[in-house]
Amino acid sequence: MTSPLVTVDELRGLLGEVTVLDVRYRMGGPPGRAEFDAGHVPGAAYVDLDADLAAAPGPRGRHPLPDPAVLTAAMRRCGVRADRPVLVYDDWAAHAAARCWWLLRHHGHDDVRVLDGGWSAWVTSGGPVATGATDVEPGDWTAGPGRLPVVGPDELPAAAIVLDARAPERYRGEVEPVDPVAGHVPGAVNVPTTGNLRADGTFRPPAELRERYAAAGVAGAGAGAGAGAGAAVYCGSGVTACHDLLALDVAGLPGAALYPGSWSEWVADPDRPVETG
Template identity: 60%
Template sequence: MTAGPLISADELRARLADVTVLDVRYRTGGPGGPEAYAEGHIPGAAYVDLDRDLAAAPGAGGRHPLPEPADFVAAMRRAGVSSRRPVVVYDDWSAQAAGRAWWLLRHHGHPDVRVLDGAWPAWLAIGGDVETGSPAVEPGDFEPAASLVGLVEPDGVLDVDVLVDARAAERFRGEVEPIDPVAGHIPGAVNVPTSSNLAADGRFLSPGELAATYARVGAVPGADVAAYCGSGVTAIHDVLAMEVAGIRARLYPGSWSGWITDRSRPVDTGD
């Protein structure tokens, strides 16, 4: 099925019987995803909890460290994932949470994962069927394989060609910091907020438009590019957008919340 990292609502509806769908509704500080899932979800979708299934406990690795491989594989099997069946992930947050499931599945070698472009609102907009309740899910047999994406560790963050900070501009500049105890950004980083990736309808911009957005900060095909955010979740929205644009970018999973756990690491403010 794979033809780029995104899938339209119309294509998903046409292929729904042939894919495994994961509902990853979640928002930082927002309403709980399980309740929204029970009220209505794409038929056959299994709910995946970001904090429980897609992250380890907070600590030196930040607020959302990567889960232990065995824990992640077990969570995907509970959700019905198989290595041989395509997976589609969605949320109601413009793919800012679903992207985490996309990246982790790719990191653990799943060959065919796509993100619903336009998220849950796009499904509703085409009149897609809605299932309620929390139906039982038949377990999958997902087997991890070699990673298909890249990551960068803290000791390599300052050495990449282009380090993209996906947070809002005021957080990047250090003018406000609503979550983490230190404000600012990693020295040398450039700011491309996740909102820059989307059109007014909530769908991703075209590959050409995204390529132009990232070219303005030096992120072009062939460059060593990495992205981070506050906790390693929404940065994947920028990684995903760059993938659409033909730019391979690595993820710094610890992101800002992990960077500042070591007070010897440098911090910048302003532009």
């Protein structure tokens, strides 16, 4: 299996041969453009998660999937080509990078990886840093029809296992800093994204991740193609859930579905059940 991750050392050797996307983002914070201008991986292009990787908030949630035409335009502007590998990084524990990784794969790009440890790992390793705007040659990639599993609120309850990627206190309904209702989808199992990482911010080894998701009810048949099929993942708005999907892929357990609307869409309908505790 080819890992969906790349190390900082590997990236050093790939500069100039891959398209590098900087997806720095903070939930509820300002866009990451200022941080990008202050320093980024040489040759990287900045991607705005809210504008490029999501549609406008509405009944489908806070971060609905973007229109393929919007995604195509954004990725071409950033230099993404159909025949060239793509490397994505952020400074948010790979949450935003995972969203970009998932969207590109979902719409047909076969060679997309995430920088393990992100921007902080790059800086800590002494990687070269560029500042200001990047002159990027436009790409030619076109977003094709979605090909990865996706579920809506009506299909979610039928999933064999539903994973909630949010923090435990949000899952339990003790706090809800963003959405109007606290709690979780009935029957969902909490697998917080923070548990996918080691103390240094890099992903846990595949074997450890397999154990983690097996304990949650995923992958009874062991690692392999489609081993995560039957599972569905959600979070607050469909962004950080992609982190669990990335971790499942690292573990060799692909095939789980994303619920794009996630909790923000689920609670928009007062008739949908909510569980706490």
